[in-house]
Amino acid sequence: MNNLLQKTKGDKVIWTIVFFLSAVSLLAVYSSTGSLAYRVYSGHTEYYLFKQLSVLILGILIIYFAHRVNYTIYSRVAQIGFLLSIPLLMYTLAFGSNLNDASRWIKLPVINLTFQTSDIAKLALFMYVARQLSKKQGVIDDFKKGFLPIILPVVVICGLIMPANMSTALLLGASCMLLCFIGRVPLKYLAGMIAAGLVLVVLMFGIAKLTGMEGRTKTWMSRIESFFLRKRMKSPTRCSRRRSGS
Structure with missing residues (x-):
């Protein structure tokens, strides 16, 4: 023992x-x-x-x-994992198993088991971002040499995950921002990326509404509306009004 x-x-x-x-x-x-x-x-x-x-x-x-396994080995395979996750995510969007109106899964033919390729992409992205942060510490304050090589992979992976699973893409992006903060990336760069991400999400909702190609945005909007509806129902003013009315 x-x-x-x-x-x-x-x-x-x-x-x-x-x-x-x-x-x-x-x-x-x-x-x-x-x-x-x-x-x-x-x-x-x-x-x-x-x-x-x-x-x-x-x-x-x-x-x-x-x-x-020695952690340095993960640093060596991080780049391979990142490059493999891109075609996997693209394949999932195009040919993945459609469950609940979303193509997030790939079905393994022999064992008949489905898995989300975003789970593999998340692990590969974390390792890759950590590797890049370690390599770019000397130029971490430089936008082109230090920040762009770190943040571009995050944008690519989150962009491929977002059409089918927006919540996972947002959480993954937020986790990578936290990792960048720990890795001493300047706050002005992180604030700019967060603002750009919010603008991108708003634009995506707007384009989906205007073109009529809503797809998964209907699910996202219904969740947001139900969240604020529950908040309003639980607000103290409404509770007090109900008590006074009764």
Whole structure:
């Protein structure tokens, strides 16, 4: 046992978080899919639970072997991963499996398992941005030599993810901005990129409305409207009015 613990090196807090979230995911999957599995698989309520458990075990094994690899190797393969993720995302947009009016998944033919290519792109982009930040520290204040080589990959990947999954693209862009902030990128460059991103999103909504090619923008707008509707329903003024009216 001690030998196993010695081989399983790493941050204990991160390992604890991984196992905790894995256990929570099992409970969430079982509680939300038990009745569905009972109807589809003739009383086998644990079907999706065992499927999730097998995927979790595979994922933890991948994490274990990945954390044993020297981190400098990830820096070497970061560029390859970034270049591979671009055609993968383009293929997903054009030929990916369409679920819930969005092409986010690719189905593996042999094992009949779908996965989101954006997950691979996120990991590749984080490694690539970290690599670029390390290499460009000497010229990090220079816009052309330091900032553009770091931010252009972020724009490309987020732009390819956005048509099918806007929330993932925004979160990925925000995470990369945080990574750039930690990497000492000047705040004026980051503020400019955030402003440009907001303008781009507004323009995309406007063009979709004018041309009638709304696509996923209908889903985005309905989510935004429902969010503000819930906020208005929970506002103190409305609550006080209801109480006074009653």
